[in-house]
Amino acid sequence: xxxxxxxxxxxxxxxxxxxxxxxxxxxxxxxxxxxxxxxxxxxxxxxxxxxxxxxxxxxxxxxxxxxxxxxxxxxxxxxxxxxxxxxxxxxxxxxxxxxxxxxxxxxxxxxxxxxxxxxxxxxxxxxxxxxxxxxxxxxxxxxxxxxxxxxxxxxxxxxxxxxxxxxxxxxxxxxxxxxxxxxxxxxxxxxxxxxxxxxxxxxxxxxxxxxxxxxxxxxxxxxxxxxxxxxxxxxxxxxxxxxxxxxxxxxxxxxxxxxxxxxxxxxxxxxxxxxxxxxxxxxxxxxxxxxxxxxxxxxxxxxxxxxxxxxxxxxxxxxxxxxxxxxxxxxxxxxxxxxxxxxxxxxxxxxxx
Numbered sequence: 001x002x003x004x005x006x007x008x009x010x011x012x013x014x015x016x017x018x019x020x021x022x023x024x025x026x027x028x029x030x031x032x033x034x035x036x037x038x039x040x041x042x043x044x045x046x047x048x049x050x051x052x053x054x055x056x057x058x059x060x061x062x063x064x065x066x067x068x069x070x071x072x073x074x075x076x077x078x079x080x081x082x083x084x085x086x087x088x089x090x091x092x093x094x095x096x097x098x099x100x101x102x103x104x105x106x107x108x109x110x111x112x113x114x115x116x117x118x119x120x121x122x123x124x125x126x127x128x129x130x131x132x133x134x135x136x137x138x139x140x141x142x143x144x145x146x147x148x149x150x151x152x153x154x155x156x157x158x159x160x161x162x163x164x165x166x167x168x169x170x171x172x173x174x175x176x177x178x179x180x181x182x183x184x185x186x187x188x189x190x191x192x193x194x195x196x197x198x199x200x201x202x203x204x205x206x207x208x209x210x211x212x213x214x215x216x217x218x219x220x221x222x223x224x225x226x227x228x229x230x231x232x233x234x235x236x237x238x239x240x241x242x243x244x245x246x247x248x249x250x251x252x253x254x255x256x257x258x259x260x261x262x263x264x265x266x267x268x269x270x271x272x273x274x275x276x277x278x279x280x281x282x283x284x285x286x287x288x289x290x291x292x293x294x295x296x297x298x299x300x301x302x303x304x305x306x307x308x309x310x311x312x313x314x315x316x317x318x319x320x321x322x323x324x325x326x327x328x329x330x331x332x333x334x335x336x337x338x339x340x341x342x343x344x345x346x347x348x349x350x351x352x353x
Contacts, residue, residue, distance in 0.1 A: 001348045001349055002038035002317065002318045003037055003038060004037050004038045004039030004040065004041060004071065004072070004318060004319070004321065005029070005039070005041070005320070005322075005337070006042060006074075006076055006228060006321065007040075007041070007042040007043070007322075007324070008043050008054075008322055009021060009049075009051060009052065009053035010049060010050055010051070010251050010254050010325060010326045011053060011326070011327065012049040015327060021053055022053075022060070022063070024324065026063060026067050027330070027334070028330075028334065028337065029067055029068055029071075030067040030068060031334060032323075032337060033069060035338065036341060037071060037321075037341070038071060038072060038318065039073070039074050039104070039318070040064050040072070040074065041073075041074040041320050042054050042074075042076060043077065044075070044077065044078055044082075045112065045115070046082070046115050046118070047114065047115065047118060048112075048114065048257075049254060050254040050255060050257065050258035051112075051258070057075040057076065057078060058078070058091045058092070058095050061073040061099070062094075062099075065095065065098050065100075065102065066098075068102075070102075071102070072103075073095070073099050073103050074103075074104040074105075074106055074173070074226075074320075075105050075106045076108075076173070076194060076228075076320065077105075077106035077108035077173065077174075078105065078108070079108055079109070080107055080129060080130050080132075080137065081116075081119075081121060081125070081130055082115070082121070083133070084153060085133050085136040085140060085153055086153075086155065086160060088133075088137055089136075089137050089141055090161060090162070092141060092169075092170060093141065093163055094162050096164050096165040096166055096170050101165040101166045101170075103166070104171045104192075105171070105172055105173065106173035106174070106175050107133070107134050107137075107172065107174055107175065108130075108176075109126045109127065109130040109175075109176075109182070111177065111259065111271065113259065113261035114258065123270055124268050124269065125152075125270075126268070126270040127181075127270045128152070129152055131185070132151060132152055132153070133152075133153070134172070135148075135150075136148050136153060136155060138169070138172070140155070140158070141164050141168070141170075142169050144159040145157050171192060172191040173186075173191060173194045174186035174189075174192070174194065175194040176194070176206070177196060177277070178198075178202070178206075178272075178273055179272065180205075183195075183206045183209045183213070184209050184210070186213075186223075187210040187211065187213025187214040187215075187217065187219075187223065188213045188214070188216070189217075190214065190217065190219040191223075192226065193207070193210050193223060193224070193225045193226065194225075194227075194228070194320075195225065195228075197227050197228075197229070197293065197314075198280075198292075198294065204311060204314050207314070210223065210225070211315075224318065225315065225316040225318070226317070226318040226320050227318075227320065228319075228320045228322065229293075229294060229296050229320070229321055229322070230248055230289065230295040230296070230321070230322045230325055231295070231297070231303070231321040231322065231323055231336070231340060232244040232248075232296075232297045232323070232332075232333075232336050233297075233298070233299070233300060233340040233343070233344065234298075234332075234339070235339065237299035237301075237302045240298050240299065241287075241290070243328070243332060244297045244328065245286045246326075247325055247326035247327055248286040248297070248325060249285060250326045251325050251326045252281060252284045252285070252286075254326075255278075256278060256281050259274075259278045259281075260278070262274040262278045263275050263278050263279050263282070290306070293306050293307075293310055293311075296321070300339060300340070300344050303340070303344050304343075304344055307344075307347075307348065323336060323337050
């Protein structure tokens with residue numbers, strides 16, 4: 001197993017300025033690279049405190065590329081539904097060159113109703129826009145003089161520049177939460193997979209669906225699955241939980257607030273069961289997240305045990321760790337990352353430096 005760090009901003013300008021936030025995140029990224037974490041990853045969201053400080057993951061990762069040397073730089077994820085594929089393909093080629101070929105590109109469908117509303121796009125077009133967008137971006141990165149007539153975007157004899165440094169293109173990931181069809185799609189297309197361990201039994205089935213779809217489509221190997229976890233490590237497990245409780249609970253409340261339309265009557269065939277998922281998150285707490293192994297919070301010994309106790313068949317290759325969630329103090333997040341790297345990581349993966 002490999003371990004990387006991810007950034008999912010959950011702050012407002014009244015709580016922390018963007019200047020302060022990004023200085024801290026770049027400090028975390030540089031330190032993570034030095035400590036042997038495998039990747040630096042960030043999201044795309046808009047407008048609200050939940051995710052809103054990251055409207056362009058490619059911009060942040062461009063800055064991170066200049067503060068790091070070896071870690072992969074991962075969009076987790078770009079949202080084709082809100083972006084023109086011509087622009088995205090060009091920016092991917094640009095960052096792939098700037099980073100010396102260290103870019104991985106994750107794509108997602110988006111799931112926050114307020115974003116669809118503000119961009120003037122229907123959630124009922126989510127799947128169609130996502131699949132058309134990723135298809136067109138793939139074509140633009142791997143071919144020249146591309147022509148493609150889509151439902152939402154059309155391309156006429158276009159070669160995007162810069163061309164990718166990695167050949168034929170950077171690796172692709174698909175991010176998914178709950179929809180089996182998305183896991184099957186990622187496997188069938190030969191992409192890697194990003195997911196969140198909200199319900200271990202359900203996710204075990206979804207990962208199996210992804211692996212089988214890859215095999216059935218004739219792709220070599222079983223692909224790569226990356227799961228996201230909150231992580232806070234302290235020498236004293238009780239202190240770790242006391243320090244992380246309020247930031248993590250605030251983060252959980254922020255998700256529910258940002259996605260509240262799903263539990264207030266909105267429905268879409270492209271998002272089956274999202275009313276139930278967001279409704280369940282209303283009762284989520286740090287303690288429940290720890291119990292389900294979705295949050296790794298405690299002493300090094302406790303976290304090692306949490307990882308070893310992950311459900312059988314819950315197979316994944318890479319853990320993407322939120323280390324500075326919500327308003328967790330920067331100094332404590334840095335201490336936690338150092339402790340995790342020295343005391344936990346060696347039990348699961350060789351040091352990479």
